[in-house]
Amino acid sequence: MERTYHKQEINMTEALMLRINELISHYPEDKRKSALLPVLHEVQDAHENWLSIELMNKVAEILLIKPIEVYEVVSFYTMYNQRPIGKYMFEFCQTSPCCLNGVEDLMDYTCEKLGVKVGEPTPDGLFEVRGVECLGACGYAPMMQLGDFYKEHLTAAKIDQLIEDCKNDTIILHDK
Numbered sequence: 001m002e003r004t005y006h007k008q009e010i011n012m013t014e015a016l017m018l019r020i021n022e023l024i025s026h027y028p029e030d031k032r033k034s035a036l037l038p039v040l041h042e043v044q045d046a047h048e049n050w051l052s053i054e055l056m057n058k059v060a061e062i063l064l065i066k067p068i069e070v071y072e073v074v075s076f077y078t079m080y081n082q083r084p085i086g087k088y089m090f091e092f093c094q095t096s097p098c099c100l101n102g103v104e105d106l107m108d109y110t111c112e113k114l115g116v117k118v119g120e121p122t123p124d125g126l127f128e129v130r131g132v133e134c135l136g137a138c139g140y141a142p143m144m145q146l147g148d149f150y151k152e153h154l155t156a157a158k159i160d161q162l163i164e165d166c167k168n169d170t171i172i173l174h175d176k
């Protein structure tokens with residue numbers, strides 16, 4: 001079933017535009033496109049962590065590139081979201097070393113505990129579970145990313161604690 005999402009309010013504040021222009025200034029004028037990834041991060045962070053078509057079009061306009069060039073990048077990388085996501089996104093690494101250390105059982109455990117399937121936010125919009133490719137912390141398997149941080153050597157007890165901390169709003173998601 002196709003899902004529809006609320007319309008995203010686009011708010012390119014003065015502070016956001018200053019930050020974007022600062023990022024663009026790192027590159028030659030005819031290479032503005034090189035700033036695309038960091039600009040998308042800034043814009044997404046300022047818009048409840050997702051990028052609607054309208055917002056991607058806005059980014060294309062700012063960088064003087066075609067909208068398709070933005071869509072291609074956003075649809076390639078899992079760190080960009082094309083729909084509203086759960087506030088607490090549990091991104092489990094699903095590559096071999098994490099799989100061999102039980103990450104799939106932990107994902108099942110988390111989904112069951114939250115009453116969701118992978119890729120579906122909880123009805124209150126708080127949680128979501130996603131599988132991603134190797135996050136480069138294979139020595140700490142099984143692991144996941146939550147916000148800007150890695151949660152390593154995961155166990156069911158650690159998952160329980162993380163969910164509890166999220167519910168109590170005592171978890172730090174961002175390092176800035």
Ligand code: FES
Binds near residue numbers: 095135
């Ligand atoms: S395999 Fe999981 S972090 Fe590399």
